Amino acid sequence: MASRMQTNTLDWIESHADRWAIGLSGLCMVHCLTSAVLLALLSTAGGLLLNPLFHEIGLTIAIGLGILALGRGIVQHGYMMPASVGALGLGIMAGAMNLPHDGSSGETVWTLVGVGLLALGHDLNRRAVN
Template sequence: MTTHSRISPLGWIESHADRLAIGLSGLCMVHCLTSAILLALLSTAGGMLLNPIFHEIGLTIAIGFGILALGRGIAAHGYMMPASVGALGLGIMAGAMSLPHDGSGLETIWTLVGVGLLALGHDLNRRATY
């Protein structure tokens, strides 16, 4: 007879934080690409999706997952590289928010670079932990 231990909701989130963060990064990429395409096609809908509040909330959530998952990773495996790569990605994402939304695509490109680095940091963290 096997006994299964119950994991609290917070414990489940902590044990799956890197995977959740990678998924969030993917959603961010979809949002950025969709916003850029919609901006080109429908200026009204694109303008609504490019509202700065979406970016501010998204970056705040990404920073929260980064602190939780990457910080937990440092404590679990002791490697700084995943957290460093993830922090670089967060920094690039934050810097991209200061670029103009002029339709040049520069802000989108830098955001995608940052999101990709953040996802890589979480993937490195996940691999080092398990």
């Protein structure tokens, strides 16, 4: 009985992983835009939101959800395109983390491009599964 419950729970998590990942991508976009606006308006509040640890944890969560959801999609439907688009987005996000936070490097723009591609990959994956 317990293993059946565990299986149902894992199935539920796997079936909803793309939606969670798309939601996380949306939150990341909101965070990036909010950080940029707050940085322009209030440098002290912007500094708190631009803490590198915050970004490292967020990217780690995004990579974990990407592996789970996009990997599951490859196994279920056999299409590599959603995972490839998502991986490109993750790579751009990781690259943007290495840019200076000075506002002139385009870090926010590159992060938003990466997040958008990652969300697109998850959406393609979700559509292919359904």
